[in-house]
Amino acid sequence: MGVIKVLTGNYSASEGAALCRPDLIAAYPITPQSSVVEYLAGKVHNGVLDSNLVQVESEHSAMSVVEGAAYAGGRVFTATSAQGLALMYEPYFRMATLRLPMVMAIATREMTSPETIWSGQQDAMSVRDAGWIQMFCDDNQEITDMVIQAYKIAEDEGVLIPVNVCYDGFYSSHLTTGVDLPLQEEVDAFLPPVHFNHATLDPDHPISLDPMTPGNLLMKYRRSHLEAMKRVPEVVDRIDKEFGDKFGRYYGGMISEYRIEDAEIVIITVGGMTGAGMDAVDAARENGIKAGLVKLRFTRPFPAARVAKALEGKKAFAVIDRSVCFGWSCGPMYMETKASLADAADQYCHFSAIGGLGGADISTDMIYSTIQKLEDNKETKTELETQWYITE
Amino acid sequence: MSYIDVLREAEDQVTPGASACQGCGGELILRTVLQIAGKNTILGVPPGCMAGAGSVGWNFNSGVRIPVTIPLLDNCASLFTGISQMYQRKGREDVNAVIVAGDGATADCGFQSLSGAAERNEKILYVCYDNEGYMNTGYQRSSTTTKGSRTSTTPLGSVINGKVQHQKYVPLILSMHGLEYCATASPSDMKDFVEKVQKGLAASKKGFAYLHVFSPCPTGWGYASDQCIAVARKAVKSNMFPLWEKDENGYKINKVIKDPMPIREFVQGISKFKKLTDEQIDSIQQMVDTRYAELERLAGKE
Numbered sequence: 084m085g086v087i088k089v090l091t092g093n094y095s096a097s098e099g100a101a102l103c104r105p106d107l108i109a110a111y112p113i114t115p116q117s118s119v120v121e122y123l124a125g126k127v128h129n130g131v132l133d134s135n136l137v138q139v140e141s142e143h144s145a146m147s148v149v150e151g152a153a154y155a156g157g158r159v160f161t162a163t164s165a166q167g168l169a170l171m172y173e174p175y176f177r178m179a180t181l182r183l184p185m186v187m188a189i190a191t192r193e194m195t196s197p198e199t200i201w202s203g204q205q206d207a208m209s210v211r212d213a214g215w216i217q218m219f220c221d222d223n224q225e226i227t228d229m230v231i232q233a234y235k236i237a238e239d240e241g242v243l244i245p246v247n248v249c250y251d252g253f254y255s256s257h258l259t260t261g262v263d264l265p266l267q268e269e270v271d272a273f274l275p276p277v278h279f280n281h282a283t284l285d286p287d288h289p290i291s292l293d294p295m296t297p298g299n300l301l302m303k304y305r306r307s308h309l310e311a312m313k314r315v316p317e318v319v320d321r322i323d324k325e326f327g328d329k330f331g332r333y334y335g336g337m338i339s340e341y342r343i344e345d346a347e348i349v350i351i352t353v354g355g356m357t358g359a360g361m362d363a364v365d366a367a368r369e370n371g372i373k374a375g376l377v378k379l380r381f382t383r384p385f386p387a388a389r390v391a392k393a394l395e396g397k398k399a400f401a402v403i404d405r406s407v408c409f410g411w412s413c414g415p416m417y418m419e420t421k422a423s424l425a426d427a428a429d430q431y432c433h434f435s436a437i438g439g440l441g442g443a444d445i446s447t448d449m450i451y452s453t454i455q456k457l458e459d460n461k462e463t464k465t466e467l468e469t470q471w472y473i474t475e
Numbered sequence: 476m477s478y479i480d481v482l483r484e485a486e487d488q489v490t491p492g493a494s495a496c497q498g499c500g501g502e503l504i505l506r507t508v509l510q511i512a513g514k515n516t517i518l519g520v521p522p523g524c525m526a527g528a529g530s531v532g533w534n535f536n537s538g539v540r541i542p543v544t545i546p547l548l549d550n551c552a553s554l555f556t557g558i559s560q561m562y563q564r565k566g567r568e569d570v571n572a573v574i575v576a577g578d579g580a581t582a583d584c585g586f587q588s589l590s591g592a593a594e595r596n597e598k599i600l601y602v603c604y605d606n607e608g609y610m611n612t613g614y615q616r617s618s619t620t621t622k623g624s625r626t627s628t629t630p631l632g633s634v635i636n637g638k639v640q641h642q643k644y645v646p647l648i649l650s651m652h653g654l655e656y657c658a659t660a661s662p663s664d665m666k667d668f669v670e671k672v673q674k675g676l677a678a679s680k681k682g683f684a685y686l687h688v689f690s691p692c693p694t695g696w697g698y699a700s701d702q703c704i705a706v707a708r709k710a711v712k713s714n715m716f717p718l719w720e721k722d723e724n725g726y727k728i729n730k731v732i733k734d735p736m737p738i739r740e741f742v743q744g745i746s747k748f749k750k751l752t753d754e755q756i757d758s759i760q761q762m763v764d765t766r767y768a769e770l771e772r773l774a775g776k777e
Contacts, residue, residue, distance in 0.1 A: 107560055135560045140591030144553035147546075147588065151557020154544065155565070159557075173547050174554075284542040284558060286515045286570055292544035294532035 085265045085330075092255035095223040095262050096162060096188040096248065097122035099230030101132050102270040103186070106157035106277075109137040109148035111167060114200045115252035116190040119162040134160075142167035146174040146187075153183040154284045154292065158234065158277040160185065164252055165192035165206040172210065178245050179214030180308065181282050181293070184237035186230055189249040190256040191219075191354070191405075193441045201442020202252040204354060205406040208382075208415050214308060216246040216315060217383040219354040223260045226250050228332055231265070235274055235322050241314050243279060251355035251405070253442065265330055273329055312384045319381065337386035339378045340393055342368065346375030348457045349394060351402040353379045353416055356438075356445045360403070363450035372458045379416055387423030394424065399432035399457035401470070403450065405439040413437070413469050432460045438472025445472060478669035485510035488540045495528035498700030500690035500707065501604040502528060503662050505575050508602050508686075509539065511672045516571040517558055518543040521551050521585065523577035524692075525604070527611040530575075549584040551576050552592035552601060559598045571600065571676060577690075578605040578619040582645045593652035596682035600675045603645065604690035614695035618643040621715075622762070623755035624747045626695075631750050641762045646687035647770075650721045655682030658720035658729075661689040663707035667718055667729055674722070689716040697746020706745065713741035714767045715759075719774065726773040738763055 090098060096119050100108070108127070110120035126132035135152075139145045142163050149159035163171065168189060178185065193203030204219075211217055216236065220226045226248065233246035250256060265273075282292055296304075320336040327333030341361050343349060348367070352360045357378045367374035377393045379386065394400055404414020411418050413435035421428050436453050439445040449472045460467060476484075488509035495502035501524050509518065518541055520526045530538040531545040546554040551574045559572040581589060581603040592599060608626050609615040616626040619642045625631050629638040650657040656678035660668040668688070675684035691706040693699065698706060710716035713736040718729040738760040742748035751759075 106564060107557060109557070135564055137556060137560065137595070139553060139556075140587060140594070143550060144556075144588045144591055147550035147553035148557040148560075151554040151559075152561045153557070154554075155558050155561030157557070157561045157564070174550055177547070284517045284544060286517065286542055289537070289540065289542040291532035291537040291539075292542070294537070294545070295526075 085263045085269070087261050088264055089259050090223055090262045091118065091257055091259050092223050092226050092250050093118040093190060093257070094122050095226040096230055098262070098264055099227040100160045100186065100188070101126055102265060102267060103158065103231060103234045103274055105134045105160040107135040107137065107149060107152040107159045108161065109139050109145045110161045110163070111139050111142045111145045113142070113164050113167040115192060115256045116162045116164040116167070116188070119188055119190070142171040143174065146171035146178065149185060150174050150178050150183065153178070153185060154282060156277070156280065156283050160187070162188035162190065164190045165194055168206045168210060169194065172213070175210065176213045180304070182243040182308065182311070183245060183282060184243050184277070184279060185245045186233045186237060187245065187247050188230065189247050190252045191249050192252040199441045202254055203405055203440050203442070204249070204251070205440070207247060207249045208406040211383050211415070214244070215383060216244050216381065218246065218248060218381045219379065220248060220250040220255065221355050221357040221378065223255065223262050224332065225334065226255065227262055227264060228326065228330070228334070231270055231274060232322050232326055236315070236318055238277055238279065239318050242311055242318055243281070244308070244311055244315070249354065254355040269329065273326065315384050316386065334380060337381045338389045338393065339380055341376040341378070343375030343377065343393060345373060347373040347398040347461055348454055349375050349377055349397050349400040350450060350453060351377045351379060351390070351400060351416065351420055353382065353405065356403055356405065359445055359447045360450050362447045363454055366447065366451055367454045372454060374454050382416065385419050385423065390420055390423050391427070394431070397431065398461040401434050401436050401453045401457055403436045403438065403445065403453065405445070407437060430464060432457060432463045432465055432467065434467035434470060436470040436472065443472070478666045481669055482507070482510060485513065488514070489530065490538055490540060493528050493530065493538060495524065496694045496700070498693045498703045499524070500662055500692060500703050501525055501577070501606060503703070504602065504604045504688050504690055505530060507668065508573065508575055508672050509541070511669060512571050512573050512676060514541060515569055516541050516573050519546045519551050519555050519574040521546045521576050521580040522548045522611070523580055524606065524611040525575055525577070548580050550588050551580055551585055552597070552599065553588040555599050556592050556595070556597045563598065568680060571679065572598065574599065574601045576601070576603055578603060578607060578617050579609050582618045582643055590652065593649055593654045593683045593685065596654055598679055598682060600679040600684045600686070602686045602688060604688050606690040606692040606695065607642070608695055610692050610695040619645060622759055623751045625750065626747070636750060636752060636755070644766060646685070649685045650726070652683070654685060655679070656684040656720070656722050659687045659716065659718055661707045661711050661716055661718060663704050663711055664718060664730065671720060678722070695747070698744055709736060709741045712736045713738055714763050715741050717767055717770055719770055725775070726770065728770060728774045728776070
């Protein structure tokens with residue numbers, strides 16, 4: 084049994100990270116992430132947390148500093164948003180492809196242009212093919228719990244892939260809820276000290292790390308990375324169960340489901356919109372519509388098998404994206420949901436819904452309108468035009 | 476121990492087969508720094524000539540006898556911040572964190588992370604071998620390229636004759652960062668160079684140490700491959716590359732040249748300067764004189 088604290092989403096991420104005893108934390112301020120590191124800085128400066136804290140001059144350096152610490156075998160943490168994530172892309176890609184385990188929180192934010200600082204998931208979605216595991220939370224408890232679980236996933240010897248714990252900027256990052264914080268000794272028992280040495284620079288065991296590598300060998304690394312990604316769902320399930328058994332909170336693994344057993348209509352959500360989605364499902368049920376919800380908890384690896392299974396026997400689905408997929412007239416998670424169904428997509432009425440960009444709200448009414456549209460067309464087995472949650 | 480004995484006794488940490496050009500200044504700088512740093516060192520060599528020459532290895536063969544990696548072109552100092560801090564944390568402060576980087580990774584692309592690490596006074600020895608351009612990729616101009624130089628991106632055209640701007644004077648900028656030690660050095664003055672590497676390594680146990688080393692390039696600059704040291708010597712004698720340092724006692728000019736060689740003489744025989752106009756030569760001379768006067772002022776010798 085832990086301690087209940089009232090925390091913002093950002094502070095929930097900080098508390099989760101602190102409980103994992105990182106050797107080193109490096110970060111650069113950016114809205115809406117900044118308070119994650121401010122909070123951790125307070126802990127370090129007050130002697131509550133024994134971590135090296137490096138206040139760098141950019142996100143590019145933030146990722147580089149933690150990467151260097153990982154070259155020396157350290158457990159590390161950072162956090163960012165939007166432009167900061169874009170700036171750190173170079174060392175970000177390398178962190179994953181060197182298979183260095185770490186956790187980075189992303190308080191998701193819309194990408195400029197036009198100039199914006201508000202919420203959106205375009206930042207994390209845009210780097211979903213950079214080799215990291217990515218998962219999205221929809222409440223503050225989940226943020227704390229998933230930062231802790233993420234270290235265990237990343238450091239699993241069958242995985243060794245860094246993890247992004249994403250949550251919606253402002254909607255989650257700045258709103259407070261009660262969070263049941265695990266005790267330090269409980270987390271210590273759950274998460275053993277970090278140990279990996281496949282990419283360690285040490286004068287006692289000299290190696291050349293990342294020498295110029297020919298294509299054939301590089302492809303072996305990539306194939307190995309993809310194979311490790313394939314093992315992730317099983318590891319996530321195992322750790323979800325282990326965490327649940329210990330702390331009493333189970334999250335369902337790669338996806339979570341709400342009222343889908345007898346559902347005909349399924350909406351698929353990512354992150355903080357899930358609460359509004361559940362309310363819309365409840366309202367639809369009251370009106371006799373058999374609606375249900377699937378929350379994509381992990382987006383990398385994409386939970387294709389779980390999604391396909393959850394949609395089995397249903398009539399219609401829509402995926403709500405808080406970002407766009409340039410080049411396709413839809414949201415990215417819609418595209419990937421369709422890809423996981425392959426030809427079976429023809430058996431459904433389905434469409435993409437896009438909303439909440441640039442900090443706009445995704446209301447229960449909006450999601451209800453999506454459910455209604457699916458209900459009206461559920462027998463058609465057609466793909467409908469993308470629905471935009473734009474209020475005139 | 477004299478610097479000759481130091482170099483004679485210290486083990487070469489670069490493995491045989493390094494593929495630098497004949498007469499390369501950079502390779503000599505890399506070998507010398509590593510001889511003095513020794514085995515208990517973690518080395519970073521970003522993309523550039525010394526990485527291209529194989530110091531970080533190729534396939535399964537390492538180019539040096541110590542742990543080495545190739546940072547990104549723009550993150551040497553921040554990557555090594557993490558490495559250095561972890562070694563401090565583990566109580567292994569004896570391990571040297573050393574970067575040997577070209578001027579592109581130092582003065583241009585990597586300047587921000589370098590400035591950040593210097594300002595934070597991270598425990599790193601950062602050595603820049605300045606060959607005044609991106610030599611490994613075919614000699615494109617950098618911000619340290621001398622005015623008027625012919626490079627592949629500042630060709631000698633009928634309208635614009637080589638590089639338009641003067642070089643950015645990186646060591647002086649670094650010296651303003653409140654770091655532990657900052658110095659310039661040249662392979663023409665080995666005693667001074669060796670002592671500065673020793674001093675830099677010692678300083679890197681307390682904070683950031685920066686060495687800016689003149690690195691003549693026979694291939695890119697266009698001179699005979701046996702002339703590396705001669706070119707470097709002329710650069711020092713003309714005050715094109717003055718030798719100075721800044722430590723806890725302030726600035727000091729280490730080698731005062733009584734009658735500096737005119738720049739007109741320094742540029743002789745170097746192909747990248749072949750078509751310099753009189754106006755360009757005068758302009759470089761003026762820059763050199765102004766810069767030296769500024770150094771004298773900093774060193775307390777008006």
